[in-house]
Amino acid sequence: MTDARFERTRVIVFQAVSQVLVSEGLVGLTVDRIAAESGIARSTIYRNWPDLAALACEAFDELMHQESLDLGADPRTGLHDYLVDYARRLNDPTYTAMLVALIEGSWRDDAFAEVHRRAFSQTRSRAASIIRGAQKEGLIDPRLDIAQCVEDLVAPFLYRRVVTQNRITPRQVEELHSRLLERWTSAEK
């Protein structure tokens, strides 16, 4: 298969994977189902993605990193851009349905637990780099624990979107941004 043909196949297979995850969860993710959904031959799927957990991981990575924006250079703007982008991604029903399917699968299946750990260590490392940057620039108290700050940053929207299933409004983005800055700078006093 040429590179261009493989790339087309890959896009179609990944779309099929996300459709199956959204409608049926990880339980529905079989080679037969992906073949039926994508029109790609089962043998092609087997050959290129022998491991379905790895395929789900790749498809989710792709979704996580598409249109990943450049964050503002100023740490206050950077933090704001991060929250806006994070809310946008969580508000995308496909993104959140895939995320929830991964979380659920990883509670029942060790193969997906690894996928899930990888996806979340990426989220955490992106959030952590925003926080480290803001500490370096003096916006955030440098003594604050980074893991705790990451939790403060990502937990509220994840809870609101994944657990209570509400959309995140622009106003909630502004409020969380102010609240975090207030909390993280007042520790200095």
Added chain:
Amino acid sequence: MTDARFERTRVIVFQAVSQVLVSEGLVGLTVDRIAAESGIARSTIYRNWPDLAALACEAFDELMHQESLDLGADPRTGLHDYLVDYARRLNDPTYTAMLVALIEGSWRDDAFAEVHRRAFSQTRSRAASIIRGAQKEGLIDPRLDIAQCVEDLVAPFLYRRVVTQNRITPRQVEELHSRLLERWTSAEK
């Protein structure tokens, strides 16, 4: 069926429901599967629980409310007791696997979305009553928004347990308790 016999049947059926939800999620929850797991006749299950979504809801309610403790009368202790109890429930793998199954199911299936909303409105109302009590007693700034306080109270452990899949340690309970009191009282100044 006598009341005592029905009660025995109910306990066995609920155990079977939680086993199926933990091992297979909502996708696996069928009358055949519950009958096979419990040894109770399919006709008995159909007759008593014609709606599987309602059955899953009842089983989850039962799990949520068992050993529900009396909270300390002093609001500071009450908040602490609430966090200890909440961490204990989330650390129970059956509880959290059922919770995750419900969350996942409710993203894909309207019947379960209602179950989920009911379960979470109960969690929220219990947390909200703790917060209202603490506001009345003067421990928490009465101007603080209750919904926001509930989110501050429940989101960190839910994120840690459901999303990052770590156990909640006694130290994390103490830290969140101190952090919340500090945050909620400093708003007064």
